[in-house]
Amino acid sequence: xxxxxxxxxxxxxxxxxxxxxxxxxxxxxxxxxxxxxxxxxxxxxxxxxxxxxxxxxxxxxxxxxxxxxxxxxxxxxxxxxxxxxxxxxxxxxxxxxxxxxxxxxxxxxxxxxxxxxxxxxxxxxxxxxxxxxxxxxxxxxxxxxxxxxxxxxxxxxxxxxxxxxxxxxxxxxxxxxxxxxxxxxxxxxxxxxxxxxxxxxxxxxxxxxxxxxxxxxxxxxxxxxxxxxxxxxxxxxxxxxxxxxxxxxxxxxxxxxxxxxxxxxxxxxxxxxxxxxxxxxxxxxxxxxxxxxxxxxxxxxxxxxxxxxxxxxxxxxxxxxxxxxxxxxxxxxxxxxxxxxxxxxxxxxxxxxxxxxxxxxxxxxxxxxxxxxxxxxxxxxxxxxxxxxxxxxxxxxxxxxxxxxxxxxxxxxxxxxx
Amino acid sequence: xxxxxxxxxxxxxxxxxxxxxxxxxxxxxxxxxxxxxxxxxxxxxxxxxxxxxxxxxxxxxxxxxxxxxxxxxxxxxxxxxxxxxxxxxxxxxxxxxxxxxxxxxxxxxxxxxxxxxxxxxxxxxxxxxxxxxxxxxxxxxxxxxxxxxxxxxxxxxxxxxxxxxxxxxxxxxxxxxxxxxxxxxxxxxxxxxxxxxxxxxxxx
Amino acid sequence: xxxxxxxxxxxxxxxxxxxxxxxxxxxxxxxxxxxxxxxxxxxxxxxxxxxxxxxxxxxxxxxxxxxxxxxxxxxxxxxxxxxxxxxxxxxxxxxxxxxxxxxxxxxxxxxxxxxxxxxxxxxxxxxxxxxxxxxxxxxxxxxxxxxxxxxxxxxxxxxxxxxxxxxxxxxxxxxxxxxxxxxxxxxxxxxxxxxxxxxxxxxxxxxxxxxxxxxxxxxxxxxxxxxxxxxxxxxxxxxxxxxxxxxxxxxxxxxxxxxxxxxxxxxxxxxxxxxxxxx
Numbered sequence: 001x002x003x004x005x006x007x008x009x010x011x012x013x014x015x016x017x018x019x020x021x022x023x024x025x026x027x028x029x030x031x032x033x034x035x036x037x038x039x040x041x042x043x044x045x046x047x048x049x050x051x052x053x054x055x056x057x058x059x060x061x062x063x064x065x066x067x068x069x070x071x072x073x074x075x076x077x078x079x080x081x082x083x084x085x086x087x088x089x090x091x092x093x094x095x096x097x098x099x100x101x102x103x104x105x106x107x108x109x110x111x112x113x114x115x116x117x118x119x120x121x122x123x124x125x126x127x128x129x130x131x132x133x134x135x136x137x138x139x140x141x142x143x144x145x146x147x148x149x150x151x152x153x154x155x156x157x158x159x160x161x162x163x164x165x166x167x168x169x170x171x172x173x174x175x176x177x178x179x180x181x182x183x184x185x186x187x188x189x190x191x192x193x194x195x196x197x198x199x200x201x202x203x204x205x206x207x208x209x210x211x212x213x214x215x216x217x218x219x220x221x222x223x224x225x226x227x228x229x230x231x232x233x234x235x236x237x238x239x240x241x242x243x244x245x246x247x248x249x250x251x252x253x254x255x256x257x258x259x260x261x262x263x264x265x266x267x268x269x270x271x272x273x274x275x276x277x278x279x280x281x282x283x284x285x286x287x288x289x290x291x292x293x294x295x296x297x298x299x300x301x302x303x304x305x306x307x308x309x310x311x312x313x314x315x316x317x318x319x320x321x322x323x324x325x326x327x328x329x330x331x332x333x334x335x336x337x338x339x340x341x342x343x344x345x346x347x348x349x350x351x352x353x354x355x356x357x358x359x360x361x362x363x364x365x366x367x368x369x370x371x372x373x374x375x376x377x378x379x380x381x382x383x384x385x386x387x388x389x390x391x392x393x394x395x396x397x398x399x400x401x402x403x404x405x406x407x408x409x410x411x412x413x414x415x416x417x418x
Numbered sequence: 419x420x421x422x423x424x425x426x427x428x429x430x431x432x433x434x435x436x437x438x439x440x441x442x443x444x445x446x447x448x449x450x451x452x453x454x455x456x457x458x459x460x461x462x463x464x465x466x467x468x469x470x471x472x473x474x475x476x477x478x479x480x481x482x483x484x485x486x487x488x489x490x491x492x493x494x495x496x497x498x499x500x501x502x503x504x505x506x507x508x509x510x511x512x513x514x515x516x517x518x519x520x521x522x523x524x525x526x527x528x529x530x531x532x533x534x535x536x537x538x539x540x541x542x543x544x545x546x547x548x549x550x551x552x553x554x555x556x557x558x559x560x561x562x563x564x565x566x567x568x569x570x571x572x573x574x575x576x577x578x579x580x581x582x583x584x585x586x587x588x589x590x591x592x593x594x595x596x597x598x599x600x601x602x603x604x605x606x607x608x609x610x611x612x613x614x615x616x617x618x619x620x621x622x
Numbered sequence: 623x624x625x626x627x628x629x630x631x632x633x634x635x636x637x638x639x640x641x642x643x644x645x646x647x648x649x650x651x652x653x654x655x656x657x658x659x660x661x662x663x664x665x666x667x668x669x670x671x672x673x674x675x676x677x678x679x680x681x682x683x684x685x686x687x688x689x690x691x692x693x694x695x696x697x698x699x700x701x702x703x704x705x706x707x708x709x710x711x712x713x714x715x716x717x718x719x720x721x722x723x724x725x726x727x728x729x730x731x732x733x734x735x736x737x738x739x740x741x742x743x744x745x746x747x748x749x750x751x752x753x754x755x756x757x758x759x760x761x762x763x764x765x766x767x768x769x770x771x772x773x774x775x776x777x778x779x780x781x782x783x784x785x786x787x788x789x790x791x792x793x794x795x796x797x798x799x800x801x802x803x804x805x806x807x808x809x810x811x812x813x814x815x816x817x818x819x820x821x822x823x824x825x826x827x828x829x830x831x832x833x834x835x836x837x838x839x840x841x842x843x844x845x846x847x848x849x850x851x852x853x854x855x856x857x858x859x860x861x862x863x864x865x866x867x868x869x870x871x872x873x874x875x876x877x878x879x880x881x882x883x884x885x886x887x888x889x890x891x892x893x894x895x896x897x898x899x900x901x
Contacts, residue, residue, distance in 0.1 A: 062864070063698065063863060069864045070868070219893055229883025230883055233883060236876055236879055239872075240869065241670060249772050253764075262818075
């Protein structure tokens, strides 16, 4: 039975014994994906992908379908929850150097998942056919128009018409249903890659033998279940007590192709990227120096930068060349990591502001810092930094010294058995 | 597995010393929690597939019976299926009542089906063959009404009589009688049970 | 315990940071209009244990039918839904029967019209948006089914808007137009403190006390303020009729999850005893 041996393998495979709570987010992301797929399948049984009926069919789900409001609110907030855990998962990878050799493939698969997630979330947001749905679709698909020469034709190809309309809604629905299963497939590859190279850990050093590891089950299954409880508490608080907090009131107005809402704001998880897109204006000095003088349009530059903001993660293993993985032993990297986190938060905050001064200027500096961090600071830091000495092994670090006498005493039976 | 066997063994040994009971209790209760959570979250998903409120609300159909002549049949839609309504002649009613229920594949008297008095002239059945769901012929005068002068299902040859009862063929049951009400204004409401002692004759 | 809290610190900081940024990011989107915060009302449906006050919703329905319904539709709510706020079958039939809807074509294929029934959704006052615009100076009155969810500030905003009209003189004194000159409403426009830009095409809907006659025992005097509150409460229900069910279920789910999480933590502590250094 290959299935049984596969499950057994995944349950009893060796995991570093020192993982902290930041390692909970991988399994939480998996749980989120399953919740989204299950609720999505049920919602699709009640939803009508037609511009005349989409909005009403969603409201029919909310009002008339048994527990329809619950399923829809879970799906709607589930998107945000999914992004929260995935972003934390990514930042954990950045902090502890999980993208470094030998885990490059694991990392790249993760970036592919992130890309697919963004596409899926964007198309899913269009389906309720509210004002924000429509105008988000319009603005984001119009970015394709920035492509030189064939932009217009590409846009019509994407829309299936001359603007976002019924054909667009239909294809987005089809793809919104398809992509999660593609994600599921890549997730399986992601887990397979993980089991091949084994998990990184807070010390960032390799496991050297059985003394450094524990079985995944029960130690981390139980820990993940505890994390699941905390995650579901947060999730349920949103679903039952603030189901529309992360949304926008305008999306309860049916789409009107003749009227744009005064403030178009994407969902929160796209805000940092939205800021990067908007930062590229004709009068930004950086744009003029770098790109404008050889004739590139600001619109195209913004689109490329936005895509590049995620794509830069692909080349991360070559940008950060330090041989030490964990930021724990990298004093300089650690400082810049936290500055980068702050920078991402600033980008997100600016994304929700109107395109006016001083927000635009702040956003432009934050955009500059974002790319400078990856393309300039990381290579420099890994060259000039003097990492602190690494511990000899995981077991030595967590068992000997520093842990305190109390911890050592509590686990004495184990010492004997080794 | 072998890597960490020693750890496991040590764990088991440790547990024996300090309260295996507590450990077992925690594991069992944890499992029960998980099972309950899984079941409780499955129910809303499953129940959402049941008929929604608007579907249930649209489940009565009203028909004005006054223009229907004796011997005339009409078909209306109720809950997405055809309902045969026939104003039977006195001869047809007598014929239906003459049949001994005991001899039938699905024993039911005409009175059990359509009551007596003023009500009995109205035949109201769901026109879906109880075999595999085809629509029997017999509503039009030119239709093949089968060997018993009622309805005939062309799919697999089931014959129904003038009371809608199965007489011959593979269908197991009589054409079902939906709940219906005949009001004093001669209106038929399909999908609503006749109130006791209401107008339009007594229910069986 | 100390060692755990230290391990929790880093992720907690990120979570807090993210939550903070989300809060600040969405806050502007939730604010209504141009900075005049709506009046806060202690609605019975506020908060974790919030419930609808059904007599109030029935009064609100009366205000909607006698005042709002002349211009505003409620097309996502079905007449049968009114059973949930305490209307009898006969009352629902009466409310529905006031309006007509298209029926099945008759035997000759001619279109027919029949009175609306419980199963139908509220019939809108205008057949289409063009008719609505033509009858209202070019500004189509929005459908009210989701209005409480579709406006930042929710019920507070709707109530404030209904009671936020000011005279032309006060308008000139208090508000400025985009050029910084005193704001003057044009013909067929009105001045409202809470409307974005302070100019609104809707005439004040509730103008005098007793405009709607409340009947029955225990009904409060039909002051403008009371009518505005009742109508708003009704619209809040119309936007989210399942809210009470949602909040009730939420309490059960949260309690269960708290127990679940506590148990999993206990099991985790138990398992952890076996492995030294396992975080």
